[in-house]
Amino acid sequence: MNHDAYPDDYIRQILSDVKTIAMVGASPVNVRPSHFVFKYLAQRGYDMIPVNPGQVGKNLLGKPFVASLADIGRPVDMIDIFRNSDHIMPVVDEALKLVPLPKVIWMQLGGRDDAAAAKAEAAGLKVVMNRCPKIEYGRLSSEISWMGVNSRTLSSKRAPVPTQGMRLSLNRMSVGGGETAASDRAAKNKNEPS
Amino acid sequence: MTDRLPGFATLAVHAGAQPDPTTGARATPIYQTTSFVFNDADHAASLFGLQAFGNIYTRIGNPTNAVLEERVAALEGGTAALAVASGHAAQLVVLQQLLTPGDEIVAARKLYGGSMNQFTHAFKSFGWNVAWADPDDIGSFERAVTPRTRAIFIESIANPAGSITDIEAISAVARKAGVPLIVDNTLATPYLIRPIDHGADIVVHSLTKFLGGHGNSLGGIIVDAGTFDWSKDNKYPMLSEPRPEYHGIKIQETFGNFAFAIACRVLGLRDLGPALSPFNAFLILTGIETLPLRMQKHCENARAVAEFLSGHSAVASVSYAGLAGDKYNNLARKYAPKGAGAVFTFSLKGGYDAGVNLVSNLKLFSHLANVGDTRSLVIHPASTTHSQLDDAAKIQSGAGPDVVRLSVGIEDKEDLIADLQQALSTS
Ligand SMILES: Cc1ncc(COP(=O)(O)O)c(C=O)c1O
16 A cells, blocks of 8 residues: 555545554643644544553543553454654554454544554555545535535535434545645655654 | 556546535535534544644634635645635745744746845845845756755746746755755645655645636645655754643654644634635635636647737747747657646837727726736736736846736637737737
């Protein structure tokens, strides 16, 4: 997988297929991005599990924190890693010990570890790096459009008014082969010394 | 798994718009409301903290305006956009995110006179300084860059003379300097030129002109290309540092490749206040649906009028980049192969007086200070839009005393030529 630019279909399929998501680094502080991404994904009907060893004994929106992936005790489809790039590898190593294996490793916006990604892909997992699942879900459902974001999708169908726990259709027509030329260029610029 | 790419005309009609969730209305409704009810206290707090998708108050965002924003972002190939009250407001909001007192921008000397005014006088009182460079001499941009430079600003097709700017060459200067390139794409529209494809990091428009296209609504827009890394050094604290007004969130960290558009909304528009009326957004959206058709006709007519003028004995010269042999024809072929736009200048052998006479003898062209209307427009820049500049600056920006500017409309071109013919013969 080219991790600089994902086709919409790749992201769409992941977000449509997964049901259970463990979020490593979920914060109980309601102004942290991990908190509101957790809350949004729960509102969109995902079964969310907060993982944070410093918060065991507390709840996040009614879900008890667990200390580690191994403590979850039931199958998980996707691990959403809300940690800096330097702390990703140990989480991926831990994820690859789970039985059954998760299907997807997702590294949050700003997070990228190509070696960890290669390891997970070699074990048959799908990997997304440096993206936010809330932004991608909002984009593919067009729910994000209220703030002027280019969803890069079109639809002539009437959209539902979202209610609590409702999964939205991500089945809109994509504009472009996934990423815009602009974000391809940004990724390229980043990898080239300027 | 390859997605099919919809074309420009499809995006011009559809991008951002969807049948209304509650009524099924197919045209985009005008949400003529100041504010939006919250579901409960928690929802309100989430919206204010930038944690949830949704509307609060029309100064910050409005569903009609959001359709316009997504449409222009899609047409320009950007990640997000923010609509504001005018083109000038767009420039103000963009620079407020990038500059602190004592910082500088490098701007092309060939710009709309009002922009030169805004940069020279209004922004000076904020402590924002401008260094002018010559778009015909790329080295002059490089020489103007200093450690306080925070952006480079150019027009893709420059007002008034319709000259074409070498966007790629200037984008290379911006990259080397580590600053974003801002391109005012008003006169080209994304139908003729997409500056992001050529290295622009931010695109601004006066929607008042060809995008709205009917001379009925002021508006402006800012498009984020999603290409600039705002956190690389400490030059752009609005984007890279924790924001106290939003519980310490960092805008780039939270919003990724559309962080600039969000900063413009939640820091710029929210605090400076130049919001676009939803009614204007509706009129501009309706205009954009026919943008490809109108631009084709504008360019076809402009070319015919320019050819007619260059053969007329009273005319000293025509500056239209679409004409073979024009100084900017090579750049026009590269950047605007579909047409060199519809705003250009020509000069009269009879000088200032002949210009004034021509303007008063025209019967179909309207004498007014605007461009990009369905109607054909004429003005004498030296006595109006560029009158604040001194003589040297007037000539440098292409608005010398003998120069007349046209914005060619979408009427029958034979009628436009006949009007110019009669006015030139009575001048
Ligand atoms: C190229 C260009 N940029 C910006 C503006 C300013 O736009 P507005 O009048 O919408 O503020 C104009 C207006 O003439 C223009 O021609």
